[in-house]
Amino acid sequence: MSILAVGSVAFDSIATPSGKADSVLGGSATYFALAASYFTEVRVVAVVGEDFAPSDETIFRKRGIDTRGIERAPGKTFRWGGTYVDNLNEAKTDFTDLNVFENFQPVIPQEYQDTDFLFLGNIQPVLQTHVRQTMAKVRLTGCDTMNYWIQRTPQELAQTLKLVDVLLINDTETKMLARESNLPRAAHKVLSMGPRALVVKHGEYGATIFFREAAFGIGRHPFRAPALPIQEVKDPTGAGDSFAGGFMGYIASQAELNREVLKRALFYGGVMGSFAVEEFGTGRLQNLKRDDIEARFQVFRELTHLQ
């Protein structure tokens, strides 16, 4: 089934201990869409500037991604520069030029109205709410957010959370949102704000999915998937959105939504995140084969499963 990603398309300039890359295609919608494209039909709503070249669009098109929802606006595309030093979990932002993204007003094309699954990338909660309300036929909505919105626009974010099914954030964001330092307690507080499921991303330690009581009719026991112990993380940019793309892409590819599908989705999230960090920018996500993904899934299984 189809999935729509709403978020940013950007040009990133990245430095890590492994090297650097200048003005490479990035952004939450980009990473999400590429990762999800290995599982299902993907559509994108985002805004780009006049510097967005045909070769950039080709990166989406080659993966069969529907780009009709990418609006072109006068000016430049969103540009971000970041440096990762020792701690690859956190980038030091060198610059943020919002450019056309500053006035992004997502418009859902008429042809996208039948979309089954929706992913709200990390943008203003007010815009996330607006998009969700526009999409009447959506079966399941996934959502990302960040510290900035949790602290600056808590009311607006609370509105968004009432309308989403799965929230995907990290440990720090979960604890900040719940104002609670114990993770499982924080998770249950966040679930009481609206989402039926919460995926907490632990970086190199994997991710845990927590469920609201009786959500999806599957009980509330959490489930934990690993991340791969990786000797060289070349570029961690986009790992979280790639995780979300693998997670939601797999869900959208399945006929039913049950506990087993959500568990496997968490594994596929980790798998796509592990590929994303192997090269700078979206390099690795552009050229995967489905066999690569299945082989990595088996590595994740062997990493965690008893006989």
Add this chain to the structure above:
Amino acid sequence: MSILAVGSVAFDSIATPSGKADSVLGGSATYFALAASYFTEVRVVAVVGEDFAPSDETIFRKRGIDTRGIERAPGKTFRWGGTYVDNLNEAKTDFTDLNVFENFQPVIPQEYQDTDFLFLGNIQPVLQTHVRQTMAKVRLTGCDTMNYWIQRTPQELAQTLKLVDVLLINDTETKMLARESNLPRAAHKVLSMGPRALVVKHGEYGATIFFREAAFGIGRHPFRAPALPIQEVKDPTGAGDSFAGGFMGYIASQAELNREVLKRALFYGGVMGSFAVEEFGTGRLQNLKRDDIEARFQVFRELTHLQ
């Protein structure tokens, strides 16, 4: 098969967000021995003072632990006071009174010479080396250490590491020992120092076992076991030693040592650690039933396993 724990027996005074406990039985050898006692025959070498009461010894005896190696010295038992604030992974030390532990010279009773498995708790590396060299018939040696020895006695620790089979330490200690910030790379560096396997404890995220190439004839793929998402950690003291007790106790209970046994051992380590933190001191570890342990093992399995 039998297992010998060499380490500290102490009286701990602990404060956590859940409450406090005064002068309760603790120490690395105590937590280890109690956790391991559910799996196999356990012996202890440690030193205590005149304040070590018959009721303290009863705690060991009730679990069938052989206490003939606990030496009584003139003076007071090792006493430690610590406070856990928000971050339950790290205690602020309020006081450390080494007392009789200051001059601890472990003496292995003749009756212990046939011991099959050895656990060297977190004591001076020179003493760990001495004990290991004394125990000629040991089949497998597990070892703990800490920042203090890594920084203060690196030469002595290097000697110890050449004599141990499995080192059990946390992420920070692994990176410090290897002088390397990437965990998998750090793990392989540590393995090149001697141990055939390295168990890295990730606190609330579980643990990973890394293997030296062809160690135990099982290949070098790592394996990861979870920790339980716990809503109330009453007292984290001793969780690491309880983990080691479950890990090594399970290994000692098995006829063969193969990859599957080591994987399950990692799960049992997490299981025993999860019990240890449910009550202050060794409270929970004194009164478990084997059924409780198996039920918790199943919870760990369901937390991580796909169908």
